[in-house]
Amino acid sequence: MSGDGMLHWKTFAIGCSLALTLFLFAQHRPVMPEPNEFRAVIDLTHNLNDRSPNWEGTEESPYQAKELGNLERDGYYSRVFRTQEHYGTHLDAPAHFAAGAWTVDQIPAEHLVRPLVVVDVHKQAKNNPDYEITVEDIAAWEDAHGMIPSGAVVMAYTGWDERWNSQKEFRNEQADRLTHYPGFSLETARFLVKTRGVVGLGIDTMSVDIGATTTYPVHVFTSKENIYHLENVANLALVPAAGATVVVAPIKLEKGSGGPARVLALVR
């Protein structure tokens, strides 16, 4: 090989070394996650207290807390509390509506950390409290953000959480003695489960079914499929429609039909 040829090879080798160095540099990710790995942690959970809307619309709250230890008297502060499983921001386990389906403690941990999809229907719901989220609403989301990733949690932002401080407005019971608030249609739930493989549905109202139902078709269908629900979710207006990760963290009640859940959105 001529000297010139050698020189070409040397130059090429320098280029390759540079390539390798840059490649390795770009591949390098710190082993230890940094505290600021997520740009923000958004809390999608309402405070648990005795002033929140309850399912039956009773004056008396299904939640009470009582002081046990008093800091001045006992040197520590502690309480005991009592609540229904389906109060406040909570999770419905599939066993809530389907025999033999998962109780809250049986939901696999892998189902609790998932891509979060937020479908914004607050405009549609504004003038129609019986609004049912349609497959077209899902299609509009996919037009804007691409196909819903497999295994996601899909939450509907209906704007209903603005009513949270008034049980009357939140339940919106009318002369027909039915409550009226938006929810998922059965067709939409079926589409999300069967063609998009979602593991959970969430909403900022009291139920993934519309308020005015008496047959709860979404509950019945999804529970048999071991899909969980999150109800009374807070702050959905603050999360991006796509790209966040949701952590769904229900209290781990043995054999629970559901329970209060902490719901956090991790935003990069």
Added chain:
Amino acid sequence: MSGDGMLHWKTFAIGCSLALTLFLFAQHRPVMPEPNEFRAVIDLTHNLNDRSPNWEGTEESPYQAKELGNLERDGYYSRVFRTQEHYGTHLDAPAHFAAGAWTVDQIPAEHLVRPLVVVDVHKQAKNNPDYEITVEDIAAWEDAHGMIPSGAVVMAYTGWDERWNSQKEFRNEQADRLTHYPGFSLETARFLVKTRGVVGLGIDTMSVDIGATTTYPVHVFTSKENIYHLENVANLALVPAAGATVVVAPIKLEKGSGGPARVLALVR
């Protein structure tokens, strides 16, 4: 420039293009997190039931659950439950021991998703139930894994969760009428908070203080610093000592002194 020189420059340019291509390829990260973004989600939470060890060691459990709705009778299954805030896998809010410090609902969401550091002292604790985790134990962790990242949650794996199914063994009360199990020393807690900026401490025993204390120095010191504790943590043997992210998800009790928490480790 000579023809040969041009050739060198062309070869160099090819190398650079290769470098750039590989660099851009390696930099590419999908916008939408995939369900398998985390290799595993490890649940560090014990089931909440009426058979778990309780602080006072009473026969009667501070936790009860009662069925309200029955699937066959009512078409849905639901329950009401009652528990002390400091039972099962739970979080101590700083307000548990310090006036004016954060109640459980006041802990910033950003403090709940953090790098997880697991310090393994189960060998030290095996023959000494009064073992206090030392600054040397922390130094040994740092020798192996590098400096604890700022803002981490540090958990001690003492092996105590093997005793979870026996209140007698878990509390380990002795003839001196004190309980005996390992915990953090005050010096270690102070080191972690003051020099490593940890936001929380965790342990698989009933308390971040050793069982045999009567003054709870770690509780007193950390609570004033708005540092939370996780107690009765499960499955710490299953998590890597370094590199995981912990999600600390306490039930969001308004003005709570603490409460049952779901604790999940996200492993890449």
